[in-house]
Amino acid sequence: NAGVMQNPRHLVRRRGQEARLRCSPMKGHSHVYWYRQLPEEGLKFMVYLQKENIIDESGMPKERFSAEFPKEGPSILRIQQVVRGDSAAYFCASSRGQLNEKLFFGSGTQLSVL
Amino acid sequence: QQQVKQSPQSLIVQKGGIPIINCAYENTAFDYFPWYQQFPGKGPALLIAIRPDVSEKKEGRFTISFNKSAKQFSLHIMDSQPGDSATYFCAASTTGTASKLTFGTGTRLQVTL
Numbered sequence: 001n002a003g004v005m006q007n008p009r010h011l012v013r014r015r016g017q018e019a020r021l022r023c024s025p026m027k028g029h030s031h032v033y034w035y036r037q038l039p040e041e042g043l044k045f046m047v048y049l050q051k052e053n054i055i056d057e058s059g060m061p062k063e064r065f066s067a068e069f070p071k072e073g074p075s076i077l078r079i080q081q082v083v084r085g086d087s088a089a090y091f092c093a094s095s096r097g098q099l100n101e102k103l104f105f106g107s108g109t110q111l112s113v114l
Numbered sequence: 115q116q117q118v119k120q121s122p123q124s125l126i127v128q129k130g131g132i133p134i135i136n137c138a139y140e141n142t143a144f145d146y147f148p149w150y151q152q153f154p155g156k157g158p159a160l161l162i163a164i165r166p167d168v169s170e171k172k173e174g175r176f177t178i179s180f181n182k183s184a185k186q187f188s189l190h191i192m193d194s195q196p197g198d199s200a201t202y203f204c205a206a207s208t209t210g211t212a213s214k215l216t217f218g219t220g221t222r223l224q225v226t227l
Contacts (some may be wrong), residue, residue, distance in 0.1 A: 004157070033214060042120070042203055042217035043158065056214060091157050103148075103215070105157030 002027070004094050004106035005074075012112045013082045021077040021109045025094030032075045033103070034067060037089040049075060079111075087113045117141075118206050120218025127194055128226050135189045135221045137204035142185070144206040148215070149178065149189050152201045161202070162189075194225045 005024040013019050025032050030051050035043040045059040049069035069075040079086055093105045119138045127133045150158035164171045164178040171178045175192040201222050205215040
């Protein structure tokens, strides 16, 4: 049973480009969470999605960031017109049901903006 | 304010020692307190979790102590080993389908021989 799969592991973008981060939850999991981790900081919640629905996006910046979790395929975190401050590790997690079941994290995508 | 404060920032102990990591929270609605372990280049992995109806939970060499009145909880690692060297995060959340974890800033633990 494969774990949470994130790709790419490393992504380099120049300022102004778009970044697309993908997350495939564990088999049987329909709840996906995205977190951002800056160096020497804890993880910051960004968005919580279920299949085809955004449940909580209170941690998402109002502009340039969007997320989706379509009926088929992985969840996508999209960052438009990236800036240097977007450089961080982005982690996806999944769970089978409500949050307080065990949350499984992927290995993350390290985004570097030049 | 939805905040979890974690200390110390880093910790060095000798093999066999008992590192203790502390966390404090403000939101009295929090009712789920997990600890995550993260190795370099990997995502966090759930280590152990506690709910406020108990004051202590033990799983193997890992123990959580919980003080509801002080709004504090801590992680103890018994007989620590070099393989325990990692970054540890405490977290908190409220029960419910729209909940999300609020993480502490992490403690980098190094266990020396």
